[in-house]
Structure formats: structure tokens, C-alpha cells
Amino acid sequence: MTRRSWTLRRTLVISVAALLAAGLIVSGFATSLALRSFVYERLDAQVLESLNFISGPGGAGDLYDRRGPSGGSDGSDASGGSDGTGPGQRVGSLQVILDADGAVIASAYIASDGTKIALSDAQVETLDAAGLVPRTPTTVDLGGDLGAFRVASESAGGATVIAGNSLDDVTATTDALTWILLSVSALTLIVVVVVLSLVIRRNVRPLERVAAVAEQVAEQPLAQGDVEIRERVAARDTDPHTEVGRVGSSLNTLLGHIEAALTARQHSEQQLRRFIADASHELRTPLASIRGYAQLSMGEAAPMTPTQQRSFDRIAAESERMSSLVDDLLLLARLDAGQPLRREPVSLAMLAIDAVSDAHATDSGHDWRLEVGEDAIEVPGDENRIRQVIANLLRNARTHTPAGTVVVTSLREHDGDAVLEVTDDGPGIDPAVRDRLFERFARGDHSRNRDAGSTGLGLSIAEAIVTAHGGAISVRSEPGSTVFTVRLPLLQS
Structure with a gap:
């Protein structure tokens, strides 16, 4: 030690x-x-x-x-x-x-x-x-x-x-005195150490109680959700006339401030989630109307100028993109609100096969590969949401890597979890972007090639869905190798 x-x-x-x-x-x-x-x-x-x-x-x-x-x-x-x-x-x-x-x-x-x-x-x-x-x-x-x-x-x-x-x-005489002094000194030292240990233990006990309160608070997850800090230092350990009392009193004051700040943060987040959910829900109808009228106008046989034709094309495309964005925001708001997901057996192998097939049909410029074993790997969860996670990861690889990139989707079991990895040999992710890659509206445009725009919500949605299933998603990247790893708990038989 x-x-x-x-x-x-x-x-x-x-x-x-x-x-x-x-x-x-x-x-x-x-x-x-x-x-x-x-x-x-x-x-x-x-x-x-x-x-x-x-x-x-x-x-x-x-x-x-x-x-x-x-x-x-x-x-x-x-x-x-x-x-x-x-x-x-x-x-x-x-x-x-x-x-x-x-x-x-x-x-x-x-x-x-x-x-x-x-x-x-x-x-x-x-x-x-x-x-x-x-x-x-x-x-x-x-x-x-x-x-x-x-x-x-x-x-x-x-x-x-x-x-x-x-x-x-x-x-x-001197030898006898020396032995007497050694014996008395040793006995005195032993007695003093024992008594001193007891005295210090007694006087340090209030500090240990204050430290125990701080440790209990430190073990609580304060990053998100509704947080209530019930722990406080006892009144006997908050005497302002002692050093430990001042520490205990200050800690109580600090915990009160933290609890107030966390309550205000939670209230603000709830208001923001309600606003996003309400706004997204309200925007879906007018966006559908805009897209429908645009398609109706383009479906008529009436002649249009090139400018009108291009305008209607852009209106339809942007309304569709905005509808997708609204759906994503509404999904995030529901996941943040803790909306329960369906819990049914889901075959990850079948979802991976479908997702790779869809990606190959959508973009044949990439080399899509699949590595799935013969063992059935099932997890409990919402099939549509897990399918969306895999699709988002493959779409992310397609969007941010150049043509000819090899994208490998693999599936295996490890330590009681199902591990799904999407690996590409593209240019990699800028380290400055990698640390905030799962934040909302985060984009890797500066580090990876992109042929089409993105909302920056795909990976944040994937993380929210995986977290709601009790799993975890991570990324490691360097030039020539980017790996997204999804871990989900296996279905218990």
C-alpha cells in the first residue's frame, strides 16, 4: 500500500x-x-x-x-x-x-x-x-x-x-538505565498508539459519516431522468464551530443546489420533449398534405414550364425529407419519455440478412457482405425498431463512404450477449466528430465522403433504441477501418 x-x-x-x-x-x-x-x-x-x-x-x-x-x-x-x-x-x-x-x-x-x-x-x-x-x-x-x-x-x-x-x-549502571529507558519507551509508545488510535477513530467518525453520504450520492445516476437526492448529512455532523461540521453543512447546501438544478433540468427536458412530440405530431398532417398536393399537381397532364416542374419536384422531395425528420423526432421523443417497446423473440440473423439485401438492392456501388453463423441468435425486443437500427447503420456506411467500400455485417454471441458489428474499410471518422457521433444532429461530413444529405438523427435513434432494449452501441474508427458494435442481451430460454 x-x-x-x-x-x-x-x-x-x-x-x-x-x-x-x-x-x-x-x-x-x-x-x-x-x-x-x-x-x-x-x-x-x-x-x-x-x-x-x-x-x-x-x-x-x-x-x-x-x-x-x-x-x-x-x-x-x-x-x-x-x-x-x-x-x-x-x-x-x-x-x-x-x-x-x-x-x-x-x-x-x-x-x-x-x-x-x-x-x-x-x-x-x-x-x-x-x-x-x-x-x-x-x-x-x-x-x-x-x-x-x-x-x-x-x-x-x-x-x-x-x-x-x-x-x-x-x-x-548505564546499561541498566538504557534497558529501563528502552522498555519504558516501548511500553509508552504502545500505550500511546493504542489510545491515540481509539481517540482518532472516535474523532474521525463524523468525517466518515460525511464521506458515506457523499459516496451514496456519487453512486446515484444523475445524468438523466427524474433525480431526487434524499441523502443529507445528519444535524450532529453540521456544527459550524467544527471543521467537519462546516464540511457537512457545506455538503448539504451543495446537495440542495444540485437537486434544484437537476429538477429544473428535468422540467426543461420534459417541456422540450412534449414540445417536440406535439410539434412533430402536428406537422405530420400538413406535410402529408403538401406532399399529396405536389404529387397531385405533377400527376396532371397539364403543361408546366421547366421551372414549375423543378419546383414541384423539390417540394415533393423536401416534404418527404421533412416528413422523415418529423417521424424521427417523434420517435426520439417517445423513447425519451420511456414509452415501452414490444418484447417478443426477434431473430437477428433474419434481420441482418434482410437489411444487407435491401442495402445491396439500393446501392450496388458498395461491396455488401454478410457473416452470420448457423446458430439461431434471438433477442427479446421490438422487431421493427431493431430492424431500424441495422438499417440506420448500413445507411450510415452507404452515405459516408465512397463507392467500392467493403461493408461487412457480422453476428455472433459473446458473454451472454448478441453482438452485431457493421464494419467498413472507408476513410474513417474524424476523432473530433467520433466523441459526439451519437448526439442528435451530429454529422461526420468533414471526415467522410457523403453523396446525400442526412438529418444527423440516425445514430442517435439507433442508440436510443438499443438503450431501450437494455443494450449498448459503440464505435471505433481509424483510417481504413470503422466498426459499429451493437450488444443486445440474448433471449433467455
Whole structure:
């Protein structure tokens, strides 16, 4: 899932959790550094205190003056006095006294059980080679079982005194704190994420209800027909004092405006349909009268001038064309009004054969071909209207393609539908016209040759009839190949 597909709730939870995790990491790191610095300061103070004790009266200076460089190396006199009356050394501390030549006068490490253990020669050499700066604590790793120490040195009475404390306690303290911080931070992060998810879910719920209303409206077909938008955002989600409330209130206002606009559109369309139907119905009678009088005048044997003869011919032709246009407009008005069509079994194969035969008889200049299988393909519908669809598609091919064009009418079954295709190898349809080809009074005159005029209603009538039968009509075109496809649901046995 990509970042863009995240919901608002997921984005908020993850963003806040990431910020909290970053804050916990920074605070934990800062706490660890602060504690480490504090513990090191305390340890350095203890090292310097031990160094002062060893270098003071009765310490290394007196020991070196009394016993000389050959003093014992078991550390028995390096504890603060030869009589053992001085304060005891801390567990994990070490003390080393070297003479002027670097020989070991005394060395001791206080183990966890309180016993004194003399340092090995290698460990003493490591301390001597560490380049210790007087009274400056430095970390030195002695290896073995001793590990790292914080040590400091000082010259006293001709001897070099080295004191140090083990870093085991510091390491243990900082490690323990680190684990505590990690555990507390992880637990805090989990608790915060859970609580935050619940809080955000609760606060985003009004927005989800508003989105649900918008989705319900979006699923409604608003392009045509009588539309009524009943969905509205509930009053509890329209509080103008909240962001979601303002969105809900605005959506309600918008839906009201859309419903009013759609109602006005539907009313206007109904008025227009009634006007077209009434006008078409009223025009049929006078047009029939005009055509009849024209034919009556031309049928008389009375002599007429060439102008009169041509005028009567044009009157008859145009009245016939206008009558066809009126019939088409009246048919569209009835289909738009939802006038029910007949539902009876219709054999598409027989209609295709008849339509191709009629087209060949009307225009032999085109190459009319038919591809129909032996299987009977039947659909439920109005035979005359489906016949009109096929005839309109073939007439469209004849009108808008030059002579010699191959026009193929094919019929097959596919996915429970009857698929009828009319294909021609003409010049194709201009893409600018193709997108509005099924609109009323749309013409493809600019892209395809035409030998006769057309009203531009043939394809829109074909689409209206196919849609009324529960089917669909489409076109795809390029130079040398134009295909009109009609899909109609098959007759269920």
C-alpha cells in the first residue's frame, strides 16, 4: 500500500507515533549521556580522593622514605598505613606505587570479596605505558578479568602513585538505565498508539459519516431522468464551530443546489420533449398534405414550364425529407419519455440478412457482405425498431463512404450477449466528430465522403433504441477501418 492510499486515521496515528518515538529516542539518549557524565564525574572524584589518600602523610611518600625502593609488592603497605589503621579501600579499586626507576614498590586490586590481588607485570606495564597526565583521570583497559579502569597518577616523594576504580559499576549502571529507558519507551509508545488510535477513530467518525453520504450520492445516476437526492448529512455532523461540521453543512447546501438544478433540468427536458412530440405530431398532417398536393399537381397532364416542374419536384422531395425528420423526432421523443417497446423473440440473423439485401438492392456501388453463423441468435425486443437500427447503420456506411467500400455485417454471441458489428474499410471518422457521433444532429461530413444529405438523427435513434432494449452501441474508427458494435442481451430460454 502506497503512502498516498493511506487513510487520514492511519496517517495521523503513524505520524504522531513516529514523532513520539523520535522524542523518546532523543530524550533517552540525552538521559543516558547525562547519567554517564554524572557517574564519570563521581568516579573521577573517587579516583582523585584515593590518589590524595595514597599520596598523603603515611602514604606512598613515607613508605618510600622508610623502606626505599625495595619495599614489598604485595600491597600490604599501600592501604594508607603500615599498621592498617587507615580507612579500607573500595571494592574494585586499584593502587600502584612505582619508584623513580619504574620498579613496582606496591600494587593491589581489591576484588569483589575484599581480598587484595597484586597486579601482573603486564598490567603494570599497561598502566605505565598509558601516558597518564598527573591528576587527570583516564580510561585504561587492563584486559583479563579486570577490564577497564578509570585511573589517575601523581608523583609523591620520588615515587609515582597510580590510583583507579573499575568501570564495571558505571557500565552496569548505564546499561541498566538504557534497558529501563528502552522498555519504558516501548511500553509508552504502545500505550500511546493504542489510545491515540481509539481517540482518532472516535474523532474521525463524523468525517466518515460525511464521506458515506457523499459516496451514496456519487453512486446515484444523475445524468438523466427524474433525480431526487434524499441523502443529507445528519444535524450532529453540521456544527459550524467544527471543521467537519462546516464540511457537512457545506455538503448539504451543495446537495440542495444540485437537486434544484437537476429538477429544473428535468422540467426543461420534459417541456422540450412534449414540445417536440406535439410539434412533430402536428406537422405530420400538413406535410402529408403538401406532399399529396405536389404529387397531385405533377400527376396532371397539364403543361408546366421547366421551372414549375423543378419546383414541384423539390417540394415533393423536401416534404418527404421533412416528413422523415418529423417521424424521427417523434420517435426520439417517445423513447425519451420511456414509452415501452414490444418484447417478443426477434431473430437477428433474419434481420441482418434482410437489411444487407435491401442495402445491396439500393446501392450496388458498395461491396455488401454478410457473416452470420448457423446458430439461431434471438433477442427479446421490438422487431421493427431493431430492424431500424441495422438499417440506420448500413445507411450510415452507404452515405459516408465512397463507392467500392467493403461493408461487412457480422453476428455472433459473446458473454451472454448478441453482438452485431457493421464494419467498413472507408476513410474513417474524424476523432473530433467520433466523441459526439451519437448526439442528435451530429454529422461526420468533414471526415467522410457523403453523396446525400442526412438529418444527423440516425445514430442517435439507433442508440436510443438499443438503450431501450437494455443494450449498448459503440464505435471505433481509424483510417481504413470503422466498426459499429451493437450488444443486445440474448433471449433467455
